[in-house]
Amino acid sequence: MIDVDALTVRFKTATGAVDAVRNASFHVAQGEVFGLVGESGSGKSTILRALSGLAPTAQGTMRIALPDGQAQKRGVQMVFQDPYGSLHPRFTVDQTLREPLRINGIGQHEERIVNALREVGLNASFRFRYPHQLSGGQRQRVAIARALIVEPHVLLLDEPTSALDVSVQAEILNLLKRLHHERNLTMILVSHNLAVVGFLCSRVAIMRNGEIVEELDIERIRAQQVDNDYSRSLLLATGGYQRKAIEAMGVDTSP
Template sequence: MINIDHVSIRFPTRNGHVDAVRDASISVGEGEVFGLVGESGSGKSTLLRALTGLVPLASGNLSIDGTKIGGKLDGEFRRRVQMVFQDPYASLHPRFTIDQALREPLTIHRIANADARIAQALTEVGLGPTFRFRYPHQLSGGQRQRVAIARALIVEPRVLLLDEPTSALDVSVQAEILNLLRRLHREHKLTMILVSHNLAVVGFLCDRVAVMQHGEIVEQLTVDDVRSARVASDYTRMLLRATEGCQGRRAA
């Protein structure tokens, strides 16, 4: 479903350029949930945005469901590939009601039965009809992220790209959103890529994971490998220790 073939992404600077992603290759099967993990600045989100056509490539090839990504992408591709961003406080228009936020993608893609689809989308993410005419500032962070997920799913995509969808939320709310995503993946048979800096989050939701450092993929693992700490890279071991330490502090 998703093919990332020797992709490099470069950004110009005053003193030359910065290689944000270097020679990355990943293949994600249909219906699979794949994780990209690494510390901030490792290139995870940049690679995810490149899959939507928001970031140009320096070299390599990207394709989703047989469509090569590059140049102008048609509306059908935009409908099939949706993204949920990290910050639920920034991803929703503050002057749009929830109804307007969910209606907009339906209007863009000329999808009928808007009222019924909006009601169904809110129900699917655990929000009732009373939320429909509220504004984002009247919602909690977890509720906003549910709306962002509903907005992505309302056009019935095949691929869902998730850019740290729980990192801006409280720990208890993170678990709710992760359980929601796992249920929606199963019900809609979605192919997902989840970006996170937390191996515990990736281990809960994903089948396989790629570890990124300084723009490069240092290794690819199954979730069983992560849980059993069967890793080859010192950097991955460091991430595992950091995750274990964070969980220990939370438990305390």
């Protein structure tokens, strides 16, 4: 579904050009959840922004094979890290969900809005609330509904739980896992939390200073079987992959 080959993302600064991502390559199969892990500033979120068309690419190629010729602006949607900054403060939930339908020329607004809210666990009473009337978890549910309302095939998740408290993180993770299975979504999840990545992802790429240093399946992460020294230090810094850490959040870990 997603093919990234030798991607370089370059930004101009006052002191010259900076390569935020260098020569990154990875592939994501249809229906797979792929993780990008690394410390802050390693280039994880920049890759997501490049895939969504929000960051410039200097070199390399990106290919997203959307079925049925679906346009990328509709077929690839992104959920941002900050639920407090990603929603327009003067838009009601109804306006927030109606706008992508209008932009993409999709009809049946009323039915789709109600269904989108129901799918993320919110009833119709939330339609005419403003963001300041919602909790952080409710805002993130609205952001997920906004991404899904246009029926994308690819969902890009930029640390979708990091700004939420622990109990709400569990709710959002369970929601994302359910939506992945129900819709057969292809997902890329960016996170610094290995427990979160291990709960959702089947494979992981570890990034450092704009480069992918190692790619491995989640079972090797759980067993702490890594080859790269930085990967090993990252596991040590985060206490490794601890299943009890994700269970302590109240997340359903059953298959």
